Amino acid sequence: MERWSLREVEAVARERLDPAHYDYFAGGAGDEVTVRANEAAFGRLALLPRVLRGAGKLETGVRLLDSRAAVPVLVAPTAFHLLADPEGERATARAAAAAETIMIVSMASTVAVEDVAAAAPGAELWFQLYVQPDLAFTETLVRRAEAAGCKALVVTVDSPALGLRDRELRHGFHDLPGGLRCENLRDGDRVRPIVMWPELSWEHLGTLREMTSLPIVLKGVTHPADARLAAGHGAAAIMVSNHGGRQLDTVPATIDLLPDIVAEVGDALPVLLDGGVRRGTDVLKALALGAAAVAVGRPVLWGLAAGGERGVARVLALLRAEVENALALCGCASVDELGPALVRRPC
Numbered sequence: 001m002e003r004w005s006l007r008e009v010e011a012v013a014r015e016r017l018d019p020a021h022y023d024y025f026a027g028g029a030g031d032e033v034t035v036r037a038n039e040a041a042f043g044r045l046a047l048l049p050r051v052l053r054g055a056g057k058l059e060t061g062v063r064l065l066d067s068r069a070a071v072p073v074l075v076a077p078t079a080f081h082l083l084a085d086p087e088g089e090r091a092t093a094r095a096a097a098a099a100e101t102i103m104i105v106s107m108a109s110t111v112a113v114e115d116v117a118a119a120a121p122g123a124e125l126w127f128q129l130y131v132q133p134d135l136a137f138t139e140t141l142v143r144r145a146e147a148a149g150c151k152a153l154v155v156t157v158d159s160p161a162l163g164l165r166d167r168e169l170r171h172g173f174h175d176l177p178g179g180l181r182c183e184n185l186r187d188g189d190r191v192r193p194i195v196m197w198p199e200l201s202w203e204h205l206g207t208l209r210e211m212t213s214l215p216i217v218l219k220g221v222t223h224p225a226d227a228r229l230a231a232g233h234g235a236a237a238i239m240v241s242n243h244g245g246r247q248l249d250t251v252p253a254t255i256d257l258l259p260d261i262v263a264e265v266g267d268a269l270p271v272l273l274d275g276g277v278r279r280g281t282d283v284l285k286a287l288a289l290g291a292a293a294v295a296v297g298r299p300v301l302w303g304l305a306a307g308g309e310r311g312v313a314r315v316l317a318l319l320r321a322e323v324e325n326a327l328a329l330c331g332c333a334s335v336d337e338l339g340p341a342l343v344r345r346p347c
């Protein structure tokens with residue numbers, strides 16, 4: 001896996017993947033305005049480094065809720081890893097554990113959460129949940145995640161319906177091929193379909209909080225007023241996310257949304273961000289603007305498709321090396337020293 005940027009890893013992945021699966025991973029909703037915006041917005045921000053600060057040894061580690069990550073780059077929850085590699089989510093979890101970062105296991109994983117945990121002892125796992133209208137079944141999922149050792153519940157709130165993704169529609173990609181299943185959805189001898197629940201509301205957050213003592217992260221918050229409501233309803237953290245541009249198209253880039261959300265709730269809870277993070281400099285910009293950490297979705301899938309566990313390890317190592325390099329070049333010894341003064345929006 002001697003690839004020197006995430007773009008090169010994506011190019012290898014694209015060669016290896018079935019085109020329908022590549023398009024499922026890469027694509028987004030509608031005209032993919034938001035998919036492009038997420039990456040482009042990072043490019044529009046400039047970093048203004050400080051010099052002669054005698055920064056010394058670098059510290060990239062962060063504490064997040066009840067977990068620790070050696071780098072502020074988490075693995076975002078993404079579905080269907082067995083489409084990319086025969087070890088699927090097992091390989092991703094091993095690479096995340098080796099990189100000492102947190103993997104958010106998708107509820108739509110193709111390896112059951114217990115098997116993901118068993119494959120990567122010592123991995124810091126969080127579990128992503130689409131709350132199902134059958135709350136008893138939702139509770140079963142929560143219990144399984146707890147028993148598997150997951151340390152937070154990441155509740156995705158941007159999906160009252162699934163986004164309309166032209167590439168998936170064009171390929172007719174609706175079902176997993178050949179024996180692959182969402183293994184967390186097994187219920188006796190059937191596998192339940194995932195329901196996107198339009199009736200999900202703030203009230204259900206109370207129900208979930210009664211269901212579990214795990215900290216709850218709300219993923220998919222984009223409006224400052226919702227960030228305030230999340231804090232008021234006992235969320236332990238929020239993740240500013242537009243689902244990588246896969247849900248509502250034309251939502252702004254997450255990095256552009258971050259400052260208003262941090263201004264609203266940054267002193268009340270940790271704010272995470274995902275969407276379009278492709279370089280260490282992107283990570284620095286997000287942290288400088290107040291994110292506690294970021295998560296990457298597609299880059300991990302590209303690593304997995306390009307080289308399995310080693311490919312994911314390579315992606316995470318590239319990002320770590322870039323974060324360390326950018327920190328040093330900005331004159332910072334630690335991610336705690338990053339602040340808004342480091343970021344400029346050129347006129």
Ligand SMILES: Cc1cc2nc3c(=O)[nH]c(=O)nc-3n(C[C@H](O)[C@H](O)[C@H](O)COP(=O)(O)O)c2cc1C
Nearest residue numbers: 025076077078079106156243244275276296297298
């Ligand atoms: C192929 C794919 C599958 C995804 N599956 C899920 C999922 O199961 N649950 C979820 O909350 N988000 C899911 N997401 C969204 C990611 O968690 C994340 O928000 C997004 O990928 C971040 O953008 P990035 O890919 O530009 O890093 C998925 C994204 C992709 C690309």
Ligand SMILES: CC(C)CC(=O)C(=O)O
Nearest residue numbers: 078079108162194243246
């Ligand atoms: C199984 C899907 C609902 C996973 C997802 O969130 C996505 O494809 O963006």
